[in-house]
Amino acid sequence: MTEPAEQPYALATIRGDGSAEITIQGRTQELGAPTVEQARASVVSYLAHRARPLGVPIHVVVDDPEGQFVLVVNPDGSLGETFTSEPDHDTIPPGGHRGEPVDGEPDAPSAPAVEPSTTGPGTPTPSAPEPGTPDPTRVADPASAWGPPGQREAPAAAGPAPVAETVPATAAALVQAPPATVPQPAADPAPVPAHPVSGGWSSSPPAGHDPRPGWDGAGRQAQQLQQPGGWPQQPPGAPAPAGPAQPAEGWPADPSATMTRRQMRESFLKAEQTEAPASTGLRGMLARVGVRVQPSEAERAERADIHAVSQHWPGVRTIAVVNGKGGAGKTPTTALLSATFARYSGAATIAWDNNETRGTLGWRTEQGKHDATVLDLIPRTAELLDPGARAGDISHFVHHQAADKYDVLRSNPNLLSSEQRISGEDVDAIHDVLGRYYRLIFVDSGNDESASHWLRMIDKADQLVVPTIAKPEHAEAGALLLEALTRRGGRSADLAQRAVVVVSQAREKDVNPSAAEIARGFEGWVSEVVTIPYDRAMVENVLRYDALAPATRRAWLRAAAAVARRL
Structure with a gap:
């Protein structure tokens, strides 16, 4: 069993005037293009450029004029699968936090790592379960899978082991995914819980992340919704196409040609403004005698x-x-x-x-x-x-x-x-x-x-x-x-x-x-x-x-x- 490679996360904002902003690992890069389509190409090209030395894809939450969704940008510039990004606040137990036990209840068992699933030519695609038989790709509710409180051993069951948490995301809407590489399982009404991180997305996948493209940490396939921008919708149970995932309509198939060398590097010039010390009232008096004091809110409003x-x-x-x-x-x-x-x-x-x-x-x-x-x-x-x-x-x-x-x-x-x-x-x-x-x-x-x-x-x-x-x-x-x-x-x-x-x-x-x-x-x-x-x-x-x-x-x-x- 192998550990999935660390995958960084990024945030991207594309505006209607063609300007764009990318934040990755705490650093922000501004991009510009004449049109929204060219701005999309620049965003994909820039993230592919950043992904190459890492050797892993970059998950990016995109705020686009067409909507808000999540992409996976591969080092070669192609776009991978997307995943659901609807937060689920109901999964937080009363008085506790997501992934933490409630007072008086035993700790949940840690989840084992999940082997990546591969699909391609020569590899048979799993078929949907027969009616009335358990679905091996579907994970039962963790509470029922592990039994009543105090039971520390999981009962024997087919399929992958349950996990403690599902993959988190903070996008505001469910995300349309390209054609999935596995069959559509039975619908699960439980949405994917959120994973807010102060200051942006974390630089590695959150706990419980299932490395299979398009799947969350609980083994549920990401929901597919038709989004503005022409994302194709895969019928349930349809076979997945071979080869790399195709980009959504409006996104470039080969964005590398649209990025200039100037856009691929971060500028040495940083737009930093230093606030002048207070100049009025008691704070201003202290500033005049050498004590650097920030201005009050009233003085800031007057300056504005x-x-x-x-x-x-x-x-x-x-x-x-x-x-x-x-x-x-x-x-x-x-x-x-x-x-x-x-x-x-x-x-x-x-x-x-x-x-x-x-x-x-x-x-x-x-x-x-x-x-x-x-x-x-x-x-x-x-x-x-x-x-x-x-x-x-x-x-x-x-x-x-x-x-x-x-x-x-x-x-x-x-x-x-x-x-x-x-x-x-x-x-x-x-x-x-x-x-x-x-x-x-x-x-x-x-x-x-x-x-x-x-x-x-x-x-x-x-x-x-x-x-x-x-x-x-x-x-x-x-x-x-x-x-x-x-x-x-x-x-x-x-x-x-x-x-x-x-x-x-x-x-x-x-x-x-x-x-x-x-x-x-x-x-x-x-x-x-x-x-x-x-x-x-x-x-x-x-x-x-x-x-x-x-x-x-x-x-x-x-x-x-x-x-x-x-x-």
């Missing part, structure tokens, strides 16, 4: 938000700030989100007042050395878009915020709306100009949701922000707007679904309802809701980021990160 806001996206991004009711907080939201992005990302950022009914963004921000508004820019759009225009030419029409690092394109609140009508075509021209000189465009909108310039702004937007103060009428106006955009369908509905809602506590003593209560009403049907605490600096005339309290600045950073993650 800063990283999200600091990104530079390819192309221009437009964020529309919308609510049909005046006084909902659109102007403070526009100004403070612009300031947060400009400070952390360094990207050229502009806040545009797309409001023909006395928009107040110009009143709530610093004025430059001129009094130009959007009405002065519209007649000059062709000049600003001319190839000969220079980067500084836009400064004649916008007002720079010295401390907060963004610019403002004002409307003229001193004119009646009838005197400053802006059409959809004007919005197109303004957006084209701003997109040439800025990377981030925040648009403060008016209250007329039917106006052509308002609708055209929605068409230009990449992300919606719906501000509201903690008052039911303002929150209801924001909710009705989102419902109307959803009914509009298409891109408008997508923007409504991905919207970020910002709820501000506008008055210190006005806490019924609170911002948190209003926020809970929006949860579940927008992408994220962020609350802003009351801050007197937000109700004063000019909005400045540095004037806010630390808690308020942190809340605006959280709101900006929520927007950034959806750009």
